[in-house]
Amino acid sequence: MKAFIIYDTPEHNPNLLYWGRFTAPDPFLAIKVGNKTIAFVSSLEYGRCKQTSRFNEVYLLSDVRKHFEKNAPFWLSFFKFLQRQFDVDTFIVPDDFPASIYAQIVNQIPIEFDAAAFNQQRACKTDDEKAEIKKACQLASRTITFAKDILQTSDVKDGALFFDNQPLTSEALRGRMEIYCLEHGGYATDTIVAGGQDATNPHCVGHGVLRANQLIVIDFFPRLQHSHYYGDMTRTFIKGKASKEQADMYCCVQDCQRALIAQVKAGVLTSTLMAFATQFFEERGYGLKQSEQSYQGFIHSVGHGLGLNLHEYPSISTRPIRLEPGMVITIEPGLYFNEVGGVRIEDDVYVTEDGCELLSRCNYDFEL
Amino acid sequence: MKAFIIYDTPEHNPNLLYWGRFTAPDPFLAIKVGNKTIAFVSSLEYGRCKQTSRFNEVYLLSDVRKHFEKNAPFWLSFFKFLQRQFDVDTFIVPDDFPASIYAQIVNQIPIEFDAAAFNQQRACKTDDEKAEIKKACQLASRTITFAKDILQTSDVKDGALFFDNQPLTSEALRGRMEIYCLEHGGYATDTIVAGGQDATNPHCVGHGVLRANQLIVIDFFPRLQHSHYYGDMTRTFIKGKASKEQADMYCCVQDCQRALIAQVKAGVLTSTLMAFATQFFEERGYGLKQSEQSYQGFIHSVGHGLGLNLHEYPSISTRPIRLEPGMVITIEPGLYFNEVGGVRIEDDVYVTEDGCELLSRCNYDFEL
Numbered sequence A, B: 001m002k003a004f005i006i007y008d009t010p011e012h013n014p015n016l017l018y019w020g021r022f023t024a025p026d027p028f029l030a031i032k033v034g035n036k037t038i039a040f041v042s043s044l045e046y047g048r049c050k051q052t053s054r055f056n057e058v059y060l061l062s063d064v065r066k067h068f069e070k071n072a073p074f075w076l077s078f079f080k081f082l083q084r085q086f087d088v089d090t091f092i093v094p095d096d097f098p099a100s101i102y103a104q105i106v107n108q109i110p111i112e113f114d115a116a117a118f119n120q121q122r123a124c125k126t127d128d129e130k131a132e133i134k135k136a137c138q139l140a141s142r143t144i145t146f147a148k149d150i151l152q153t154s155d156v157k158d159g160a161l162f163f164d165n166q167p168l169t170s171e172a173l174r175g176r177m178e179i180y181c182l183e184h185g186g187y188a189t190d191t192i193v194a195g196g197q198d199a200t201n202p203h204c205v206g207h208g209v210l211r212a213n214q215l216i217v218i219d220f221f222p223r224l225q226h227s228h229y230y231g232d233m234t235r236t237f238i239k240g241k242a243s244k245e246q247a248d249m250y251c252c253v254q255d256c257q258r259a260l261i262a263q264v265k266a267g268v269l270t271s272t273l274m275a276f277a278t279q280f281f282e283e284r285g286y287g288l289k290q291s292e293q294s295y296q297g298f299i300h301s302v303g304h305g306l307g308l309n310l311h312e313y314p315s316i317s318t319r320p321i322r323l324e325p326g327m328v329i330t331i332e333p334g335l336y337f338n339e340v341g342g343v344r345i346e347d348d349v350y351v352t353e354d355g356c357e358l359l360s361r362c363n364y365d366f367e368l
Helices: A014-020 A043-052 A061-065 A074-086 A099-105 A115-123 A127-153 A170-183 A196-200 A244-263 A270-283 B014-020 B043-052 B061-065 B074-086 B099-105 B115-123 B127-153 B170-183 B196-200 B244-263 B270-283
Strands: A002-008 A028-033 A036-041 A057-060 A090-093 A111-113 A155-157 A160-163 A192-195 A215-220 A233-238 A303-305 A312-316 A328-331 A334-337 A341-344 A347-352 A355-358 B002-008 B028-033 B036-041 B057-060 B090-093 B111-113 B155-157 B160-163 B192-195 B215-220 B233-238 B303-305 B312-316 B328-331 B334-337 B341-344 B347-352 B355-358
Touching: A002 A014, A002 A074, A002 A115, A014 A028, A014 A036, A014 A115, A028 A074, A036 A043, A036 A061, A043 A057, A057 A061, A074 A099, A099 B099, A099 B111, A111 B099, A115 A312, A127 A160, A127 A170, A127 A215, A127 A233, A127 A328, A127 A347, A170 A192, A170 A215, A170 B170, A192 A196, A196 A215, A196 A334, A196 A341, A215 A244, A215 A341, A233 A244, A233 A341, A244 A270, A244 A328, A244 A334, A244 A341, A244 A347, A270 A312, A312 A328, B002 B014, B002 B074, B002 B115, B014 B028, B014 B036, B014 B115, B028 B074, B036 B043, B036 B061, B043 B057, B057 B061, B074 B099, B115 B312, B127 B160, B127 B170, B127 B215, B127 B233, B127 B328, B127 B347, B170 B192, B170 B215, B192 B196, B196 B215, B196 B334, B196 B341, B215 B244, B215 B341, B233 B244, B233 B341, B244 B270, B244 B328, B244 B334, B244 B341, B244 B347, B270 B312, B312 B328
Parallel strands: A002 A090, A036 A057, A090 A111, B002 B090, B036 B057, B090 B111
Antiparallel strands: A002 A028, A028 A036, A155 A160, A192 A215, A215 A233, A303 A312, A303 A328, A328 A347, A334 A341, A347 A355, B002 B028, B028 B036, B155 B160, B192 B215, B215 B233, B303 B312, B303 B328, B328 B347, B334 B341, B347 B355
16 A cells, blocks of 8 residues: 655645645644544644544554654654554655655655645645636736725826835835735735836835836735635736836736747647747747846746645646646736846636636736 | 755745845745855846845856756756855755655755744744734734724614614724724734633634624634734634623633743743643533533633744643743633634733733723
8 A cells, every 4th residue: 555644834835735735834744544634733733623623533652652662763653653543554644745754754754755646635725726816816807906096096206116105115015915815704914015126026025115117027926814725817007108118018918928828738848838938038039148147038947836825736837748638827928138127927717628717807007 | 054945925934035035936945054045046136125125145946047057957957056066065954845845856956844933033033023913913902902992882683783774794893993904004814802612612713794792703813014014913803792601601711721821931841831722622611512512611722832934833732842931822711612612812922931921001991
């Protein structure tokens, strides 16, 4: 019998969260044998885990310890107990299984890595999961619209944006968005509201006063409070009139994103989408440009899987992975050039046999 | 030369955050040789990491790869490169270093676990860190006071609490607290607002309408948005008049917490504090009680270290660790009995040579 093993916190390991739908601040061990999931927890978590989790069985760690060999190392005894108890031939662990545990048992316990097998457990979403991700996308869409309304109604004085008679900073707009999200059932942190040069770094969250006539990237990725599913959307705005360079770059990213979404269906390779986007931008004159301090152009991947984790399998990058019906992925091409600014447009799609379904609906208003 | 190695995200590994004061959503490798920290990042993070992080050096991963042996496994080549480049004899990794990387290199690269050495890097806080934790505690204190005011001004109808003419639920109070926190510079998620039976499970976040005459545990642990430092405080309230059992249990926990704080100073063993609390509760008639579904009594540890992580070294539990000047720890005894409810009181202290300094100041009002 093969058994999957995780030792982690549910917050850090979405597979563990998926098995038990149970959160706890400290790591614990869980095993999946056949279709059965079993958790081993401390007395602190035992009652709550038994009553509220979806684990098929919950063991109290201190009870289990009584069956361990005397004077043997803890983890070795634990895995030998699991071997006996569940008739396990081989333990399958995730790539980021703790090396200190691995080192203690590897010479006496058959243990293998199989990231793919773990990935497969959550890659294709059930209807319930799809519905949750769609809800998270709706929240993302409403919050981005809320932010857009603030940009739209803000005033411009000497090129700086003002809202409620205060300078409108990245920090202030991020704060308003995150509060709005919290009020509507989601958690959001480290929201990207990046204008001007900040927007040329795709992971810069943005700082200081937002200004007219500069590209402003808003990347928002709320987690639903009740179900822990994520949505992930990006829109790019400009307050005022875009220059020709800004408008051209925006149109190019939008065209690319549309063309990518049109290609998504079961059977397509992720690497095909990545190659398409790279070539698309090159042909339009936006090829990669290397400077001393940074790379400019299309400097990230096309997207990533989305679900109980924000970035999950499959990555839509150069490594070929075949899309399967039920996968939910982001499509988020972007361009970043120091002299023009940054543009990224991101939506979330559900892969079907003959295409994909757009889960994140929000218009593409640009000039506000 | 020894070198410390981390491969993780800064969000999951506070040591990595400590080295670079840089956040990124995907894992990357960083090394500490002597006093120098060096990060290896993708083109996506390179510019931002070079400009904004505190790493002494930042390498672009694709540049470094050019120096790898041809046809050798990636991680093996990477570590051999690090050996040559930084003259490394032994690599020290954290306990939760990814086992899949460890397995690829362990036969050819000298690699050791030394959790203590990693813990020591952040265990004693600098004055700046102490100031940040104190700010986070002030935010926690203000938010708990905000919640207390809501409980205090709520109405009671048929035993249920009402606020703003709405039933006051755990969810609603948690939401208001987390919004208040966000408005004042902190991130808070999964805040515990647990009344009645919910409060007997220390990690139950709480659900449904709060009621008069039941113990309500509020455990609040905000992270400062700008610096990532945590505060962690718990207060227990009752709306209305406490029964003799409730009041006695509250007084017992408060007496225990006071006595624990009075004992904290450099040189004291964490296990001494744990043994003290266990014995204190037993002598007062609140010894551990085992039922079929759960454990009742003092069912967790006395506390934990606090800083860039919510739960960090040292744990104030049965394993003896000597307190050192500059450590910041929580002191949070609690009692949980199904027939009475739950009580926990938690403060954060800064360990000094001859005592400790209370960082979390908030009164201990109980009956509201």
